[in-house]
Amino acid sequence: MSLPGVIPAASWPRLSSLALWFLMNRVCWICLNNLRRRKEMERPMRHNEEEHPQGSCQQDQKKLNRIRCWLLDMDGTITLGEQLLPGAELFFQALNQADYVFLTNNSSRRAMDYVQRMNRLGIPITRRQMLTSTDALILYLRQLSAGSELRLFPVGTPEFEAELAEAGFQLIHQRDQAIDFVVIGFDTSLTYEKLDIACDYLRRETRWLAANPDLVCPMPDDRVLPDCGSIIAFLTACTGRRPERVIGKPDTAMIDMILADRGLDRDVVAMVGDRIYTDLAVAQRAGITGVAVLSGESDWSDIKNSGIIPEYVFPSIRELADRLRQAD
Structure with a gap:
């Protein structure tokens, strides 16, 4: 399906490497510039309690006490790079037998890599407590396949490809092949060749799916990495098409999987x-309690202006831990 007013992709000449280079750099510049301006807006008010009173919005302590399963974002919420954010340990100590599951849109690693990472950081979890956007993508592809073997052109890391292959899908890396889907992940091994071939398939109306809409992945020292959403933006700019479904948050697929699995x-x-357009949006869409922490991408003014108002807002995971311990 093409966007209204866009010249049909089939009539476009194939993009040169120079054009691919220019478009990708332009998309990354726009994404990074937008994030930089957002960070500049955050700094003056990040620790201003009048701007984001602790536990603001609907301060229903009883509702908070009823929570039996906490779904946790990772980057910017519990971790930053390879470190726990301050107060993360206190949060897990305060859970009082409640279950918790990590939900990450980051499809660049295997789920077990994240399990091992959290265990190294001192947070004990099992595979059942880690759900990635790749997990949700695999489940959705299985639903679409109706038992047949799907042929996929992947744009993702070797770890992303390995999980798709282990799930029984056939991976195609060459152009001009019969494939069922182009699938896009957060690709830290991205090459122009991958983008070029993906553009060719998408211009032929091949169906495509993506793992998550995040434009950037936060890193220490205020750095970011271009994420899956930036690759989506690039391919959309090249082809005039958007993926038919983006599986990660704010899509409710991962929430639905957990609710069904745990009853x-x-x-x-x-x-x-910490993100309005993924974490808080999926809570609103799924009809579950939304809890924002202002330790990552969003600040209080962003939340107030977004139209997505969570039940609780805390400066960081430490203050949420303090609130939970007050209930003991």
Whole structure:
């Protein structure tokens, strides 16, 4: 499906490497410039309690106490790079037997890599407590396949490809092949050749899916990496098409998987995260409790202006831990 007013992709000449280079750099510049301006807006008010009073919005302590399963974003919420954010350990100590599951849109690593990472950082979790956007993408592809073997052109890391292959999908890396889907992940091994071939397939109306909409991945020292959403923006700019579904947050696929697996009601589940357009949006869409922490991408003014108002807002995971310990 093409966007309204866009010249049909089939009539476009194939993009040269120079054109691919220019478009990718332009997309990354726009994404990084937007994030830089957002960070500049955040700094003056990040620690201003009048701007984001602790636990603001609907301060219903009883509702917070009823939560039996905490769904946790990782980057910017619990971790930053390879470190725990301050107060993360206190949060897990305060859970009082409640279950918790990490939900990450980051498809660049295997799920077990994240399990091992959290264990190294002192947070004990099992594979069942880690759900990635790749997991949700695989489940969705299986639903679409109806038992047949799907042929995929992947744009992702070797780890992303390995999980797709282990799930039984056939991976195609050459152009001009019969494939069912182009699938896009957060690709830290991205090459122009991958983008060029993906553009060729998409211009032929090949169906495509993406793992997540995040434009950037936060890193220490105020750095970011171009994420899956930036690759989506690039391919859309090249082809005039958008993926038919982006599986990660704010899509509710991962929430639905957890509710079904654990037999939970929505009113005892909470999503904790730092991003308005993924973490808080998925909580609103899924009908579960939304808890924002201002330790990552969003600040209080962003939340107030977004139209997505969570039940709780805390400066960081430390203050959420303090609130939970008050209930003991």
